[in-house]
Amino acid sequence: MADLSVNFAGIQSPNPFWLASAPPTNSGYQIMKAFDAGWGGAVWKTLGIPVVNVSSRYGSVNYRNSRMIGFNNIELISDRPLSDNLREIEEVKKRFPHHAVIASLMVGPREEWHQIVRDVENAGADGIELNFGCPHGMCERGMGSAVGQEPKVLKTIVEWVKEVSTIPVITKLTPNITDITQPARAAVAGGTDAISLINTIQSLVGVDIDRFVPYPIVDGKSTNGGYCGPAVKPIALNMTKNCAQDAGVNVPISGIGGIENWRDAVEFILLGAGTVQVCTAVMHFGFGIIREMVSGLEGYMDEKGFATIEDFRGRALDNVLNWENLNMKYKVVAEINEEKCVGCQLCYTACEDGAHQAIKLAAGSRVPHIVEENCVGCNLCSLVCPVESCITMVRRDDGTEEVTWAERTMAGDVPVSFNDSLAGGLHHAVPAPSEALNTSVPQHYGLR
Amino acid sequence: MALYHPPASESDFERNFSQLKPLMNETEAYYESARCLFCYDAPCVNACPTGIDIPLFIRQINAGNVNGAAKTIYESNPFGYACGKVCPTEVLCEGSCVYNLQQVKPIEIGRLQSYATGAVIHQEKQLFVLPPSNGKKVAIIGAGPAGLSCACELRMRGFEVTVYEAKEKPSGLTVYGVAPYKITNEEVLNEMAYLEKQFGFRVQYNHRIETREQLADLESNFDAIFLGIGLGETAALNIPGEDFENYFGAVEFVARLRMNHHNISVPTRVVVLGGGNTAMDAASECARMGAEVVILAYRRSPEEMGAYHFEYDLVKGAGVQSLFNAAPVAILGENGRVNGVKFQKTETVNGKLRVVPESDFVLAADWVIRATGQAKQTGFLSLIPGLITDAKGRIVVDNTTGQTGNPRYFAGGDAANGGKEVVNAAAEGRDAARSLAQWLLSSS
Numbered sequence: 044m045a046d047l048s049v050n051f052a053g054i055q056s057p058n059p060f061w062l063a064s065a066p067p068t069n070s071g072y073q074i075m076k077a078f079d080a081g082w083g084g085a086v087w088k089t090l091g092i093p094v095v096n097v098s099s100r101y102g103s104v105n106y107r108n109s110r111m112i113g114f115n116n117i118e119l120i121s122d123r124p125l126s127d128n129l130r131e132i133e134e135v136k137k138r139f140p141h142h143a144v145i146a147s148l149m150v151g152p153r154e155e156w157h158q159i160v161r162d163v164e165n166a167g168a169d170g171i172e173l174n175f176g177c178p179h180g181m182c183e184r185g186m187g188s189a190v191g192q193e194p195k196v197l198k199t200i201v202e203w204v205k206e207v208s209t210i211p212v213i214t215k216l217t218p219n220i221t222d223i224t225q226p227a228r229a230a231v232a233g234g235t236d237a238i239s240l241i242n243t244i245q246s247l248v249g250v251d252i253d254r255f256v257p258y259p260i261v262d263g264k265s266t267n268g269g270y271c272g273p274a275v276k277p278i279a280l281n282m283t284k285n286c287a288q289d290a291g292v293n294v295p296i297s298g299i300g301g302i303e304n305w306r307d308a309v310e311f312i313l314l315g316a317g318t319v320q321v322c323t324a325v326m327h328f329g330f331g332i333i334r335e336m337v338s339g340l341e342g343y344m345d346e347k348g349f350a351t352i353e354d355f356r357g358r359a360l361d362n363v364l365n366w367e368n369l370n371m372k373y374k375v376v377a378e379i380n381e382e383k384c385v386g387c388q389l390c391y392t393a394c395e396d397g398a399h400q401a402i403k404l405a406a407g408s409r410v411p412h413i414v415e416e417n418c419v420g421c422n423l424c425s426l427v428c429p430v431e432s433c434i435t436m437v438r439r440d441d442g443t444e445e446v447t448w449a450e451r452t453m454a455g456d457v458p459v460s461f462n463d464s465l466a467g468g469l470h471h472a473v474p475a476p477s478e479a480l481n482t483s484v485p486q487h488y489g490l491r
Numbered sequence: 492m493a494l495y496h497p498p499a500s501e502s503d504f505e506r507n508f509s510q511l512k513p514l515m516n517e518t519e520a521y522y523e524s525a526r527c528l529f530c531y532d533a534p535c536v537n538a539c540p541t542g543i544d545i546p547l548f549i550r551q552i553n554a555g556n557v558n559g560a561a562k563t564i565y566e567s568n569p570f571g572y573a574c575g576k577v578c579p580t581e582v583l584c585e586g587s588c589v590y591n592l593q594q595v596k597p598i599e600i601g602r603l604q605s606y607a608t609g610a611v612i613h614q615e616k617q618l619f620v621l622p623p624s625n626g627k628k629v630a631i632i633g634a635g636p637a638g639l640s641c642a643c644e645l646r647m648r649g650f651e652v653t654v655y656e657a658k659e660k661p662s663g664l665t666v667y668g669v670a671p672y673k674i675t676n677e678e679v680l681n682e683m684a685y686l687e688k689q690f691g692f693r694v695q696y697n698h699r700i701e702t703r704e705q706l707a708d709l710e711s712n713f714d715a716i717f718l719g720i721g722l723g724e725t726a727a728l729n730i731p732g733e734d735f736e737n738y739f740g741a742v743e744f745v746a747r748l749r750m751n752h753h754n755i756s757v758p759t760r761v762v763v764l765g766g767g768n769t770a771m772d773a774a775s776e777c778a779r780m781g782a783e784v785v786i787l788a789y790r791r792s793p794e795e796m797g798a799y800h801f802e803y804d805l806v807k808g809a810g811v812q813s814l815f816n817a818a819p820v821a822i823l824g825e826n827g828r829v830n831g832v833k834f835q836k837t838e839t840v841n842g843k844l845r846v847v848p849e850s851d852f853v854l855a856a857d858w859v860i861r862a863t864g865q866a867k868q869t870g871f872l873s874l875i876p877g878l879i880t881d882a883k884g885r886i887v888v889d890n891t892t893g894q895t896g897n898p899r900y901f902a903g904g905d906a907a908n909g910g911k912e913v914v915n916a917a918a919e920g921r922d923a924a925r926s927l928a929q930w931l932l933s934s935s
Contacts, residue, residue, distance in 0.1 A: 107553060108525030385589035388531035409534070429528050430593055485532040487544040 045344035046335065046351050049083075051317045052211045052237035052295045053377045054170045056143040057490055058083035060336055063320035064147035064172060064215075066118065066279045067330075071131025074311035079259065080330040084143030085238075086320060089120035089174045090128055090159060091149045099189045102248035102258035102268060113275070114323045115268035117259060119180045120149050121185060125159070129166040135168035145213065149174040149186050150206075170210050173201065173235075175226070176217040176242020178269050180357070188242065191217035194229035201233025211236040213297060216282075218275075219245050221281040227292040228309050238286060239297035239320060241279045243269025272323040276301030278332055280314055284363055287315025303332065305339025312352060313359035371451070372444040375436040377413050384410045385434040390424035390434060395482075401473055417471050479486075494810040498753040498783030507779040510670040511805075512576050515599075515606040524553035526590075527598050530551065534587035535600060540918040541568035545584060545600055552607055560607035562618045569643040569690075570917045571667050571683040572612060575605030576674040578914050581801050609678075612685045619689060627647035627931050630713040631692075632700050635663020636913045637904025638719030639686060640920030641927075646690040648928045651867070653713070657699035661687075663721055664905075665913055667746040670772040676749060700712050703874045710899065715927055718872075718886065718895070718902040719920055722865035722910055728764070732822030737829040741773040741862030748776055757782045758857030762832050763811075763864030764788055764819050766796035771806045773860050778809035785811045786854060790818035790837055791844060798825055814854075818846065822859055831855045865910060875900055886910045893923030894930065901927045 048057040053478035061084035062077055069088045077085060096118055104113030121128060136144055146163035148171060149154055156157040160171060163224055175186030190197050197214070204212055218241040227238050230406060245267050247257040257265040279300020286292045296482060297315030302308055303324030311319050312442050323474035324332055349355045379390070386409025394402040451457050458465040498504040508706045515523065527549040528868055535545045544563050564571035577699045580586070580601040588597030611618060627650050631638045634656035642652045642685035660666050666679040687694065700706065709716055725740020727733055740791070757780035763773050767791035787806060789796060793815050796803065807813070816837045823831040836850035866883025877897035879887040886895055886902045903919030905911065 088760070108522045151807075383593075385592040386530075386534065387528045387589045389528060392531040404532070485536065487536045487542055489544075 045341050045349060047083075047340060047344075049318055049352050051143070051297065052170070052213065054084070054143050054480065055144070056083040056318065057141060058337060058340075059312070059316075059318040060084075060333060061086060061143060061145070061297065061320045062482045063319050063322040063326060064089050064145075064174065065322035065326070066116075067322060067325045069121065071121070071135050074131075074135050074144070077133070077325075077330045077333075078139045078142045081333040082142075082330065084145065084169075084318065085279075086145040086147050086172050087121075087128065087132065089147040089149045089170075089177075090125055090163065091120050091155075091486050093124055094119040094122050094346060095182050096122055097261050098131045098201030099261045104248050104274060111323065111327050112273050113246075113248060113270060114272035114326070115243065115246050115259075115270045117179050117266055117268045120174070120177070121145075125162065129162055132163065132166040132168055136169075145172050147172040147174050147215070147284040149177070151184075151186060153203045156200065157207045160204055161208050164208070164210055170211065170213060170236075171204065171208060171217050172213040172239060173204060174242070175200075176215050176240075176269075178217060178219050178243055178245040178418075179267055187399060188217040188245075188394040190221050191215075191226055192220050194226050198233035198474045201230050201235050202308075205234040211237050213237040215242055216240040217242045218278060218282055218300075219282040223285050224289045224292060227289065231292055231294055235294060236315075237295040237297060237300055238292065240253070240286065241275070241282055241300045243271045244275055244278065271300065274305060276307060276310075280310060283311055283316055283361065287357060288361055288363070295388070303328075305336045308336060308340060309343055309355075310359075312356050314363075317352070317356060322339040333446055344354065348438045350484055363400065366465050367448040367452070371447055371448060372440050373438075374440040375422075376415050376418040376439050377420070377422075377424050378435050378437045379413060379424075380433050380435070381410050383430050385430055385433075386410055387429060389427045389429065393423050393427045399471065401471075421473060493778065493781060493783045495779050495781050495910075496594060497756065498707060500753055504753040505675075507781075508673070508776075510576075510608075511672050512599075512602050512605070513651075514609055515602050519605045520552055520603060521732075523599050524549045524603060527553070528589065530589055534589060535584035535598075538583045538769065539567075540583070540586040540912070541574070541921065542611060542918075543567040543604070544582075544809055545573075545594060545604075549598065549600070549603055552603060557607050557610045558618065559612040564604055564608055565618060566630045567921075567922070568666065568914065568917050569686055570662075570682070570913055572605050572608040572790070573606060573636075573662070573674060574914045574917065575601040575603070575608065575845050576678065577669050578912060579667065579799050579801070583914070604815075608682070609642055612681055615644040615685065615688070617689065619647065621691065625932070627651065627715075628653070628713045629715050629717060629927065629931075630655065630709045631717045631719060633657075633663065633904070633906075634661040634683075634694050635719050635721050635904060636665060636916035637681070637721075637906075637920035637923075638717065640917040641717045641719060641901075641903065641924040642692040642920075643686055643690045644921045644924035645693055645928060648924075650928065652692040652929075654694040655667075655700050655709075656694055656696050656776075659696050661694055661696075663719075663916075664742075666744075667749055668742060668769075668780075669749075669913075670745070670776060671749060671752075671832045674774075691819055701871060702708045706874055710839035714726045714931055715899050715901065716919070718867055718900060718906055719904045719916070721905045723868045724866055725861060726866040728818060728819065728861055728863060730821055732824060735822055735824035735829040736827055737857065738822050738824075738859045738861070740865075741860050742865055744773055744860050745769075745776065750781070756778065759835070760784045760786075760856050761858045761860065762788055762856040762858045764785050764832070764858045766798060767862060768798045768802050770786075770862030771802040771828075774811045775809045777858070777860070778811050782858075785809075786814055786856075787811050788814040788817045788819065788834065788854070790816065792816060792839060795839075803848045807809055820851070823853065829856060829859050832859055834875065834898055844883050868906065872906075883909060889926075891925035892930070893919060894926060898930075904908070 049059045074085045100118040102109045106112045118469040146168040175191035181187035182189040215236040250257045295317040297312030297318045299320040308319045350428040391402045402411045428434040529546045533546045547562040550562040584600045585597045590597045631654040634654045661683040761777040761782045778785045817834040821833040836847040867886045879896040885908045901923040903923045904916035
């Protein structure tokens with residue numbers, strides 16, 4: 044049976060699933076309920092000078108019939124007095140001594156940092172997370188992402204914290220920056236014990252087209268919010284990988300961004316994360332989703348024979364290369380399983396209009412066919428196909444040859460002029476522009 | 492005890508005839524529309540006789556453009572709301588949905604269609620801008636699906652249109668002939684009122700065209716005439732006893748039921764003769780009206796029934812009993828009233844139906860309803876010079892234009908196709924209007 048427990052930069056946790064600092068961790072009530080449900084840790088809603096919030100705080104991106112595939116908020120840090128939060132931290136730790144309670148902090152001057160670090164340590168917090176990420180409201184006051192975007196300032200504040208802290212310090216990074224490794228390195232230089240990422244992305248989730256104002260609407264006006272939810276996972280994965288691969292960022296990483304099931308968690312761990320943090324999925328479905336996450340992760344580890352999280356953490360990192368190091372001799376083409384095909388022809392129109400005109404229709408059959416010499420192996424058809432395992436990408440090279448762009452460049456075997464005969468596109472057919480007007484389209488398109 | 496109690500009030504009637512395809516609410520439409528794959532060269536479009544751009548209107552619903560969706564539907568089919576409810580979608584659009592091939596429930600296209608069109612009908616939304624009059628006048632005989640679809644299409648092209656309708660309500664069999672659990676009278680008539688207002692044609696109700704003189708008037712006052720006259724009454728079987736009281740045609744029964752609802756009282760035992768969709772409707776309706784025993788008697792085997800499978804399923808679900816290979820040979824009665832039907836057993840030998848000798852038997856019945864096809868209106872049609880009917884009494888039309896043997900007359904719907912669905916009539920009426928318009932504008 045797999046052991047899900049982790050030691051993250053010295054913080055013990057029964058499993059790698061933590062609640063991210065956010066509305067679900069606003070109170071001891073919520074955190075106790077979460078621990079009781081099976082969560083391994085929780086990062087307390089950011090503490091500091093209590094704020095005053097506005098009414099109407101969240102906005103959502105819905106895709107077809109799916110609610111909240113993206114989500115944003117304009118809520119600030121904790122609006123509760125520090126003493127209330129400290130008392131509840133103590134109470135939670137007393138009841139759940141083996142769960143991880145991390146205090147997220149955001150204050151201004153050095154003395155305030157010193158004071159609040161001591162306060163949360165005294166309350167029994169297992170670790171500290173520095174909120175250098177919020178891209179709305181607090182950044183206007185020189186905190187949150189305003190810090191995360193200035194590596195020098197970030198480093199200084201980490202140093203202030205480390206001057207007094209005796210428990211592990213995690214620095215939470217903002218993705219609202221060009222190169223995530225720069226603030227990550229600054230945090231390490233400042234002495235951080237770990238980093239966590241990503242915080243939310245500066246965003247407008249949509250605009251009310253009748254009232255001419257973006258969401259969420261506060262008395263007819265809006266402001267940018269912080270974007271999160273399933274839609275941001277790819278950005279978070281990439282930034283996690285960037286930090287995990289960077290030799291200058293040699294500290295544990297807590298992965299955050301769009302995680303809502305065990306599979307998402309495994310992906311972050313494979314790219315180097317030691318724990319994962321979840322917020323939006325809990326705001327959508329409640330603490331109960333932990334049941335699926337734990338059982339899925341256990342099942343995966345048992346199936347793969349991984350005894351601990353460390354057994355597979357970072358296992359995908361060696362497989363993420365720069366583009367120039369990919370094998371250009373690798374060749375796949377699409378194959379349609381005629382038995383499974385339902386004849387929706389989405390692959391046809393996707394390839395025809397959106398790719399390389401390598402799929403054709405034949406009279407008398409609804410099943411499209413691949414024109415293999417035109418197929419560049421882009422995967423698009425297999426991605427749009429609504430049927431499970433109907434279109435597969437089949438390897439055509441024999442696997443014996445390997446050449447990369449870097450090697451070809453070294454060998455002078457790359458196009459260097461605008462009309463170079465080595466242009467990759469010379470090897471597959473491109474129809475003449477005028478053929479577009481002779482291609483038949485369905486009658487109901489109402490053209491011609 | 493039968494499944495249904497005889498309805499004593501309108502609300503009882505509505506319960507017994509609860510809608511098979513109830514209107515969707517906004518949430519249902521949102522989730523259902525989200526499932527559509529937006530197929531290329533979509534099979535549902537190809538399966539629709541009116542060729543509605545179904546993936547487009549479903550996408551419009553999902554994108555919050557319900558008016559646009561309704562316009563997409565009405566551009567192809569003026570009976571958009573009615574067809575969403577009464578079309579045999581199981582064998583048309585929904586039956587061809589690609590989801591069926593992976594055992595996924597097909598998109599509920601019919602209900603989405605009624606959702607979008609119902610919304611604009613309710614809001615009385617003006618969707619179309621009509622062009623100014625082109626000065627040409629067309630008379631339409633029959634305010635059914637063919638006639639009114641023809642009227643809408645002609646109005647879109649600037650023609651003046653007058654429709655002559657023998658009955659007091661528009662829509663033909665949509666209100667008089669469709670089973671009440673498919674669509675309510677109110678729903679049908681709301682769409683008709685919407686079309687009349689939207690397209691501005693005139694309908695003269697209770698105005699039967701039946702004489703040569705009336706036709707001559709139309710010929711002199713209009714540039715062309717469209718015949719959307721449908722079929723006549725249920726044909727006789729030509730067996731003994733057909734003049735007994737309580738022996739009548741299915742089409743006539745359904746019309747009476749639709750106009751009178753719970754005020755009709757159905758007796759204890761009913762025998763329905765036939766194996767087509769109209770027989771199914773009549774049998775199912777008698778059961779839902781509380782008849783204790785309803786027997787559907789068909790002279791051939793179950794496999795040879797003309798009715799759709801799902802229609803027969805409905806009949807069985809309503810508690811109707813079936814009797815196959817039973818050919819009626821006489822209607823029996825006493826004191827002028829029906830009291831039974833005499834049958835002979837049949838069997839199919841070498842592909843031919845033959846009577847089993849010495850196999851006579853009698854079923855007792857208080858009502859006998861024959862659903863054995865409607866007669867053609869050949870007598871009336873013979874008043875139109877040059878117009879030709881085929882051996883089955885159908886008006887012969889040019890397949891692509893709908894033009895009859897008399898070039899000033901066009902035709903479509905049941906009178907020309909012999910009796911099909913509302914959606915077929917709507918398509919034929921629309922297509923005939925397009926050819927008629929082209930013919931009139933090019934010949935002047």
